[in-house]
Amino acid sequence: MVDTQHSAEKSEERLRDAERTRAELLEVATEVFSEQGYSGARVDEIAERTRTTKRMIYYYFGGKEGLYLAVLEAAxxxxxxxxxxxxxxxxxxxxxxxxxxxxxxxxxxxxxxxxxxxxxxxxxxxxxxxxxxxxxxxxxxxxxxxxxxxxxxxxxxxxxxxxxxxxxxxxxxxxxxxxxxxxxxxxxxxxxxxxxxxxxxxxxxxxxxxxxxxxxx
Amino acid sequence: MVDTQHSAEKSEERLRDAERTRAELLEVATEVFSEQGYSGARVDEIAERTRTTKRMIYYYFGGKEGLYLAVLEAAxxxxxxxxxxxxxxxxxxxxxxxxxxxxxxxxxxxxxxxxxxxxxxxxxxxxxxxxxxxxxxxxxxxxxxxxxxxxxxxxxxxxxxxxxxxxxxxxxxxxxxxxxxxxxxxxxxxxxxxxxxxxxxxxxxxxxxxxxxxxxx
Amino acid sequence: MVDTQHSAEKSEERLRDAERTRAELLEVATEVFSEQGYSGARVDEIAERTRTTKRMIYYYFGGKEGLYLAVLEAAxxxxxxxxxxxxxxxxxxxxxxxxxxxxxxxxxxxxxxxxxxxxxxxxxxxxxxxxxxxxxxxxxxxxxxxxxxxxxxxxxxxxxxxxxxxxxxxxxxxxxxxxxxxxxxxxxxxxxxxxxxxxxxxxxxxxxxxxxxxxxx
Amino acid sequence: MVDTQHSAEKSEERLRDAERTRAELLEVATEVFSEQGYSGARVDEIAERTRTTKRMIYYYFGGKEGLYLAVLEAAxxxxxxxxxxxxxxxxxxxxxxxxxxxxxxxxxxxxxxxxxxxxxxxxxxxxxxxxxxxxxxxxxxxxxxxxxxxxxxxxxxxxxxxxxxxxxxxxxxxxxxxxxxxxxxxxxxxxxxxxxxxxxxxxxxxxxxxxxxxxxx
DNA sequence: GATGAATGAGCCTTCATTCAT
DNA sequence: AATGAATGAAGGCTCATTCAT
Incomplete structure (x- = not known):
């Protein structure tokens, strides 16, 4: 019982982390794209300004364009x-x-x-x-x-x-x-x-x- | 004398060619930069849309940025x-x-x-x-x-x-x-x-x- | 007693499911490996052509090589x-x-x-x-x-x-x-x-x- | 005159170098592709076994597939x-x-x-x-x-x-x-x-x- | 027994640029 | 003045795999 509750909490926590990671990526990407343009923006730079890795951009957004699209939509x-x-x-x-x-x-x-x-x-x-x-x-x-x-x-x-x-x-x-x-x-x-x-x-x-x-x- | 005159003519001709080449590069570059942005523009593409080679961009303008500057000034x-x-x-x-x-x-x-x-x-x-x-x-x-x-x-x-x-x-x-x-x-x-x-x-x-x-x- | 029987049935059912999953993975993997070679075959593609997930390949076969070995043996x-x-x-x-x-x-x-x-x-x-x-x-x-x-x-x-x-x-x-x-x-x-x-x-x-x-x- | 001859020699030398580089790339690639298959072959590995760099593969053959095609044709x-x-x-x-x-x-x-x-x-x-x-x-x-x-x-x-x-x-x-x-x-x-x-x-x-x-x- | 989320390492490719006449 | 050949550095992306329940 305690365990179940415990894992439920952990699971939620992770989801919140995931959401936070996504949000952070989005925020940083908004900055970088608006500062450097689409071609000028570097996926590496976006990732580096974040606590996650470049890999996550592909995991969450499918790629550079997907991220840009998400940035545009959110904005x-x-x-x-x-x-x-x-x-x-x-x-x-x-x-x-x-x-x-x-x-x-x-x-x-x-x-x-x-x-x-x-x-x-x-x-x-x-x-x-x-x-x-x-x-x-x-x-x-x-x-x-x-x-x-x-x-x-x-x-x-x-x-x-x-x-x-x-x-x-x-x-x-x-x-x-x-x-x-x-x-x-x-x-x-x-x-x-x-x-x-x-x-x-x-x-x-x-x-x-x-x-x-x-x-x- | 004939020779001198001859080479003077040739020289002028060459200068005119040079000027034409410069102008063509500038014209094409204006298009490409305005269509794709600075980072999005490709030195290769600019050269390819021209009768000259990529090398000439470096010869006449020193590089991508020099070309962009020239484009900006001309515009x-x-x-x-x-x-x-x-x-x-x-x-x-x-x-x-x-x-x-x-x-x-x-x-x-x-x-x-x-x-x-x-x-x-x-x-x-x-x-x-x-x-x-x-x-x-x-x-x-x-x-x-x-x-x-x-x-x-x-x-x-x-x-x-x-x-x-x-x-x-x-x-x-x-x-x-x-x-x-x-x-x-x-x-x-x-x-x-x-x-x-x-x-x-x-x-x-x-x-x-x-x-x-x-x-x- | 009822419960025990019930879970025994469930357990059997699960085993049958497991066997079916294994078999399906094996079948699809045979196709993919023979079509694309070992390196050319993608773990993702094999999983996608299946009703299970990529994770199961690791669960049942330990990894790409294990799956390939199993394919080879079965063939x-x-x-x-x-x-x-x-x-x-x-x-x-x-x-x-x-x-x-x-x-x-x-x-x-x-x-x-x-x-x-x-x-x-x-x-x-x-x-x-x-x-x-x-x-x-x-x-x-x-x-x-x-x-x-x-x-x-x-x-x-x-x-x-x-x-x-x-x-x-x-x-x-x-x-x-x-x-x-x-x-x-x-x-x-x-x-x-x-x-x-x-x-x-x-x-x-x-x-x-x-x-x-x-x-x- | 001496200079002209000199540069003609140098130029030929370079062409020979280019040809040698191309040939070396082809030879090594033949080995690697035949050892590892198309997907298994690594562009990096091919280059590393050579005196040139990976870049040259793209310069001479356009890419991995172009290199493979050239290997096939030569073979x-x-x-x-x-x-x-x-x-x-x-x-x-x-x-x-x-x-x-x-x-x-x-x-x-x-x-x-x-x-x-x-x-x-x-x-x-x-x-x-x-x-x-x-x-x-x-x-x-x-x-x-x-x-x-x-x-x-x-x-x-x-x-x-x-x-x-x-x-x-x-x-x-x-x-x-x-x-x-x-x-x-x-x-x-x-x-x-x-x-x-x-x-x-x-x-x-x-x-x-x-x-x-x-x-x- | 089963699984969704996350990831490190490495892959192929392309960029602007310089070398060497 | 003009140029063909070569290249270092970095870019976007994908792979098989493991984490953590």
Whole structure:
């Protein structure tokens, strides 16, 4: 009896270890892939930054591509969860729009690894993304939130009614992604440190101004 | 005398050949680097798509990195030349602003290879860009053009006076770069073909609206 | 009592399951080893073609080599049993000799897997065969049958008396093994399909002719 | 002038080195493949037994399979050359037939590596052999020699006229290949050392007897 | 008796680069 | 100026096997 309980515990413990190993691998891989790109990333390096061995990458993910796919999926999933945490129904339409823009802005700044990963994936023409079934219509949450706000604004007459939510989302995304994804080259060419707190703060406000300016009736 | 002339001709011919070889390598390398990224690009593949051999890459550019640097420099130089061709002083400030936005938009759409190259460079934190002396303050032309227009607009009262030209440039760049650089992932997630002519046309108009909306007094 | 009976039944059932599992592994392994050779055979593949797991190979046979040894032993044992089924004492010596040759011929054609296995073992210099105690003087049955016929023939004056039974067996074996073991290369080089029914039939008759021709007084 | 000559010499020297390296690789690979089979052979081991490095295998042969193909081709080519050295037109048909059998016998005994290679290739169903264009109708020489002798014998009435040369070749090949290819297992099962000089001598004579016995009118 | 999880060692291959005229 | 031959170092992956119940 004691033994049974004991092995049950041990078994659970191992499962937890397995899960932890998988998670660690995923975390490190996210870093490495976003730092070096897909081809630049080295399976050896990923393993070395971990407590496990390279062998486990093949055991858990089947190979380098499988690991990359898993990284991609996990990253997008995290984003979706964050987006689902957004709420703006308690705010007036104009404020809500600014709020969404600003929170999206912050979210991008706070997750540069994800943004870089998206860049990497785009370099490869999104060929991997298409393979991950679970990522089909992942875009919906963010857009439907905007959709609601735009509808409220149109009803109240505070926001113009001829703008598509996806277009608004694209404007916000463009601006936010650029901050992070092109920080290096834009910063170099125009001598502007995109990540400096005061710069970030100004850019954040500007984005709000632009979006509100565009959508206000 | 005849001989001298003869060898002078031969020498010139050779130089022209050399120049052609260099140019061909550069052209092919631009393609390959922008398609596969820095690490993903294969020196062998670049050479194979050329009439020369791999050895010439080392002869002319010193190595893979040297070739990439040369590609980067040539690409940025071409962009600058294009920007210097922009003229808007014959237009009213509001029209000029829209014009600049739209031409920038077209320019990005028409040079996806360059945009991808910039993405690649950002993946590597712009570490190569910084090495190319000749690219210091390459940003100036585009911004000074905007600066002029903003000044004219402020003077005439048609444009607001509290906006920085670099911020305007960043807004335009963000939007335009996103169109090309993130076409794959955004297209996948929102089922929108960013390169389709009608979509492109709508996005182009929207950008103009946003910029004009933001800057109008 | 009921319980004891119950567990006895269960135990038997389990043994039967165990035997079935062992047998299945052996059967599949015979196929795989004869198709791919010793090194070419994959423990994973053998297990996958089975209802059990790879782990069982280690449980029942100790490892890849143990499994191979078991395959070898089982294969040779089956052959011996087949040879013991041969009877020729009711035939006249000359007919008996032809009969043995033809039956051996058929047996080889009908068990290509075994012949291939022998090839595999020879590639490895018979190093495994020597380890299987139970296979010592496995050759006896076939040869002693020939011995009897040769003795009868010598006595009756129908067969020459200066030929060793092992030499006869070797001639027959050579010819029969070659049909199967070298079908691919010989067939390729001479454009002859060794396994086609009519070719097989002719070869069979030729073998009989050769053996009878050699041994006839 | 001196320099030119000097570099011409050096260049030739290098080519000779290259040729030697290639040849050495081929020789060692022939050994290793025939000893361990295709899958069992290790690229590392082949390289280690050489003065060059593993890298050269890829440089010269493209990979493991390319090396194996080259080994196969070279081996068969050598055999063909040996067969073309056979001459029997100065002997009476019966003697010629025995001569061919005996020389073939010796040739097999003296080139066990080749025989083993053929076994290896048959384990893989001759799938590589078929890829080597240059080995199409390689069988011809040996058979046409036999064809001539058989024709002479038929004309003189010394040999029977109803036997196909390929069938004769197959008989001889079967017997000779078996000596070498199955030496291990046959030797083990019947306690006979196939490679012992006296055994070899007896087998040689027996083959001659069998062939002559079969073909004599 | 039976098993899922984990793994060390080694495999084949490819990369960017240099040698030697 | 131009080049064919050669190569060291590392890369991704797969093998048979053992651990720990």
């Amino acid at each position: 997008y999933r995290r984003i979706r969860e964050a987006e689902q945490g957004l709420h703006a129904d308690h705010l007036a339409p104009v404020d809500a729009v600014r709020r969404i823009a600003e929170l999206t802005f912050d979210h991008h700044h706070d997750h540069p690894g994800f943004i870089r990963l998206v860049s990497v994936e785009n370099i490869h023409n999104g060929q991997h993304l298409g393979k991950v079934e679970s990522l089909r219509d992942l875009g919906t949450p963010a857009v439907s939130l905007l959709d609601d706000v735009l509808a409220r604004g149109r009803a109240s007459g505070e926001l113009r009614g001829d703008v598509d939510a996806v277009d608004v989302h694209m404007l916000i995304s463009s601006y936010c992604v650029f901050q992070v994804a092109n920080a290096a080259t834009f910063g170099f060419l125009f001598g502007r440190d995109m990540l400096a707190p005061d710069v970030r703060e100004r850019h954040r406000r500007i984005l709000g101004d632009i979006v509100v300016g565009w959508l206000s009736a | 940025y130089r071409r962009i600058r030349e294009a920007e210097q061709g922009l003229h808007a002083d014959h237009l009213a400030p509001v029209d000029a602003v829209r014009r600049i936005a739209e031409l920038t938009f077209d320019h990005h759409h028409d040079h996806p290879g360059f945009i991808r190259l910039v993405s690649v460079e950002n993946i590597h934190n712009g570490q190569h860009l910084g090495k190319v002396e000749s690219l210091r303050d390459l940003g100036t032309p585009a911004v000074s053009l905007l600066d002029d227009v903003l000044a004219r607009g402020r003077a005439s009262g048609e444009l607001r006076g509290d906006v920085d030209a670099v911020d305007v440039h960043m807004l335009i760049s963000s939007y335009c770069v996103f169109q090309v650089a993130n076409a794959a992932t955004f297209g996948f997630l929102f089922g929108r073909d960013m390169l389709a002519p009608d979509v492109r046309e709508r996005h182009r108009r929207i950008l103009g609206d946003i910029v004009v909306g933001w800057l109008s007094a | 040779y044992r089956r052959i011996r049993e087949a040879e013991q089924g041969l009877h020729a004492d009711h035939l006249a010596p000359v007919d008996a000799v032809r009969r043995i040759a033809e039956l051996t011929f058929d047996h080889h054609h009908d068990h290509p897997g075994f012949i291939r296995l022998v090839s595999v073992e020879n590639i490895h210099n018979g190093q495994h065969l020597g380890k299987v105690e139970s296979l010592r003087d496995l050759g006896t049955p076939a040869v002693s049958l020939l011995d009897d016929v040769l003795a009868r023939g010598r006595a009756s004056g129908e067969l020459r008396g200066d030929v060793d039974a092992v030499d006869v067996h070797m001639l027959i074996s050579s010819y029969c093994v070659f049909q199967v073991a070298n079908a691919a290369t010989f067939g390729f080089l001479f454009g002859r399909d060794m396994l086609a029914p009519d070719v097989r039939e002719r070869h069979r008759r030729i073998l009989g002719d050769i053996v009878v021709g050699w041994l006839s007084a | 068969y080519r050598r055999i063909r050359e040996a067969e073309q050295g056979l001459h029997a037109d100065h002997l009476a048909p019966v003697d010629a037939v025995r001569r061919i059998a005996e020389l073939t016998f010796d040739h097999h005994h003296d080139h066990p590596g080749f025989i083993r290679l053929v076994s290896v290739e048959n384990i893989h169903n001759g799938q590589h052999l078929g890829k080597v264009e240059s080995l199409r109708d390689l069988g011809t020489p040996a058979v046409s020699l036999l064809d001539d002798v058989l024709a002479r014998g038929r004309a003189s009435g010394e040999l029977r006229g109803d036997v196909d040369a390929v069938d004769v070749h197959m008989l001889i090949s079967s017997y000779c290949v078996f000596q070498v290819a199955n030496a291990a297992t046959f030797g083990f099962l019947f306690g006979r050392d196939m490679l012992a000089p006296d055994v070899r001598e007896r087998h040689r004579r027996i083959l001659g007897d069998i062939v002559v016995g079969w073909l004599s009118a």
